[in-house]
Amino acid sequence: METARGAERQPSAARSRRRELLEAADRVVLRDGPKASMNAIAAEAGITKPILYRHFGDKGGLYRALAKRHTDALLSALRAALDAPADRRKRVESTLDTYLAAIEARPQVYRFLMHPSDSPAGTATPAEQGFDVGRHSAPLLRRLGEELGQVIAERVDLGPDSEQTARIWGHGIVGMMHAAGDWWLGDRPCSRERLVSSLADLLWGRLAAAGDLQGGPGF
Amino acid sequence: METARGAERQPSAARSRRRELLEAADRVVLRDGPKASMNAIAAEAGITKPILYRHFGDKGGLYRALAKRHTDALLSALRAALDAPADRRKRVESTLDTYLAAIEARPQVYRFLMHPSDSPAGTATPAEQGFDVGRHSAPLLRRLGEELGQVIAERVDLGPDSEQTARIWGHGIVGMMHAAGDWWLGDRPCSRERLVSSLADLLWGRLAAAGDLQGGPGF
DNA sequence: GGCAAGGGTTACTTGCGGTAACAACAGTGT
DNA sequence: ACACTGTTGTTACCGCAAGTAACCCTTGCC
Numbered sequence: 001m002e003t004a005r006g007a008e009r010q011p012s013a014a015r016s017r018r019r020e021l022l023e024a025a026d027r028v029v030l031r032d033g034p035k036a037s038m039n040a041i042a043a044e045a046g047i048t049k050p051i052l053y054r055h056f057g058d059k060g061g062l063y064r065a066l067a068k069r070h071t072d073a074l075l076s077a078l079r080a081a082l083d084a085p086a087d088r089r090k091r092v093e094s095t096l097d098t099y100l101a102a103i104e105a106r107p108q109v110y111r112f113l114m115h116p117s118d119s120p121a122g123t124a125t126p127a128e129q130g131f132d133v134g135r136h137s138a139p140l141l142r143r144l145g146e147e148l149g150q151v152i153a154e155r156v157d158l159g160p161d162s163e164q165t166a167r168i169w170g171h172g173i174v175g176m177m178h179a180a181g182d183w184w185l186g187d188r189p190c191s192r193e194r195l196v197s198s199l200a201d202l203l204w205g206r207l208a209a210a211g212d213l214q215g216g217p218g219f
Numbered sequence: 220m221e222t223a224r225g226a227e228r229q230p231s232a233a234r235s236r237r238r239e240l241l242e243a244a245d246r247v248v249l250r251d252g253p254k255a256s257m258n259a260i261a262a263e264a265g266i267t268k269p270i271l272y273r274h275f276g277d278k279g280g281l282y283r284a285l286a287k288r289h290t291d292a293l294l295s296a297l298r299a300a301l302d303a304p305a306d307r308r309k310r311v312e313s314t315l316d317t318y319l320a321a322i323e324a325r326p327q328v329y330r331f332l333m334h335p336s337d338s339p340a341g342t343a344t345p346a347e348q349g350f351d352v353g354r355h356s357a358p359l360l361r362r363l364g365e366e367l368g369q370v371i372a373e374r375v376d377l378g379p380d381s382e383q384t385a386r387i388w389g390h391g392i393v394g395m396m397h398a399a400g401d402w403w404l405g406d407r408p409c410s411r412e413r414l415v416s417s418l419a420d421l422l423w424g425r426l427a428a429a430g431d432l433q434g435g436p437g438f
Numbered sequence: 439g440g441c442a443a444g445g446g447t448t449a450c451t452t453g454c455g456g457t458a459a460c461a462a463c464a465g466t467g468t
Numbered sequence: 469a470c471a472c473t474g475t476t477g478t479t480a481c482c483g484c485a486a487g488t489a490a491c492c493c494t495t496g497c498c
Binding site: 017048 | 446
Binding site: 038 | 484485486487488489
């Protein structure tokens with residue numbers, strides 16, 4: 001049976017082809033943003049659609065592969081910031097800044113990653129009525145949240161049930177970072193440093209510490 | 220010229236029709252989630268597509284109208300929680316809980332609201348190449364963030380430049396709430412009360428106050 | 439030469455957003 | 469009574485993007 005040998009003939013060829021395709025996809029996403037079409041990506045790669053489908057199954061597959069690349073890159077950068085030898089406040093600030101610098105540098109890629117553009121579930125099978133409630137948010141945020149939660153659980157002493165608290169905080173902090181970053185990217189109302197320090201202040205409990213102002217409720 | 224009189228003839232009729240259409244849209248969104256198609260909505264309303272387009276312009280218009288309804292409702296509930304006569308911590312917890320209860324009650328609607336499904340820019344005018352960088356996040360979150368920022372600016376004493384800090388915090392807190400809620404809605408790893416109190420703890424600076432654990436960086 | 443395996447293409451189907459063109463009915467001026 | 473205009477609705481279509489079926493053309497092995 002030479003089929004097995006033939007199938008595993010040149011795995012590096014397929015791998016490198018895949019890399020080429022992903023880089024082409026990267027380029028067109030960088031150019032067209034989240035509305036990059038399969039046709040456009042194929043054209044950029046110098047081939048036609050069916051090949052993309054042979055490699056990635058469907059658009060979601062390509063999306064996942066692309067997202068994994070960028071998420072991995074971003075995550076390793078964030079890990080580095082998180083692991084810097086400094087006090088906790090500095091590490092938090094540096095992590096926030098790393099994230100914001102990343103989305104500032106390549107907003108198109110960032111937008112693409114946050115836009116899963118719906119799963120193609122409702123195509124052939126009309127019986128696919130089981131709607132998966134929840135789970136709509138970009139996988140990137142989920143992963144970041146999980147990872148951050150793990151880091152917090154490893155490093156910070158949170159008393160009983162710390163595992164769960166850490167997960168909650170991980171997702172919460174990532175969401176804070178994301179939403180603030182997204183807003184900031186649109187209006188650019190202040191410098192990055194300002195944003196970073198304000199968010200760190202928020203996490204540092206300045207909301208709890210601040211005094212009331214005139215005209216409060218029940219007044 | 221009777222055209223002006225004719226145009227303003229029965230504004231109530233058009234208004235009530237619009238309400239009917241929106242309620243039909245609501246029903247189908249509640250049933251089909253964010254992938255509700257214009258055809259389906261029209262069918263549910265007992266009419267056909269072009270009428271929807273006459274009333275709302277395009278899918279984005281219908282989306283905006285629908286979003287406004289729910290956002291207004293949610294916002295007034297949140298305002299009530301925010302204005303309750305209690306201390307700040309209690310108010311924050313109650314606001315978080317209100318939001319989470321809302322998304323828990325109607326996850327399909329919530330998912331639809333978070334999915335703007337791309338602006339229809341690339342239809343007739345191929346010259347519309349100017350990609351609006353940033354600004355992808357759901358308008359709902361933007362509005363919530365702005366409103367919360369305003370409330371914070373009105374009520375909390377943040378020293379100099381408080382306006383900007385309050386806006387940043389508004390968007391940050393809303394993002395935290397949203398991301399944590401989205402994650403929680405998927406896995407349901409804990410009760411709502413637990414989630415609320417953990418998030419409030421986070422905002423109350425417990426991250427800053429907690430001690431280090433073994434195995435930290437630079438150790 | 440024969441022949442399986444892939445890489446590659448053209449041409450198609452399906453589904454959706456969006457639109458034109460047309461049909462029926464109300465009120466109004468003459 | 470009758471044409472005229474505006475509203476409400478329809479059918480039938482366009483364009484586009486995802487995804488697929490069927491067919492080529494090269495390459496290496498016997």
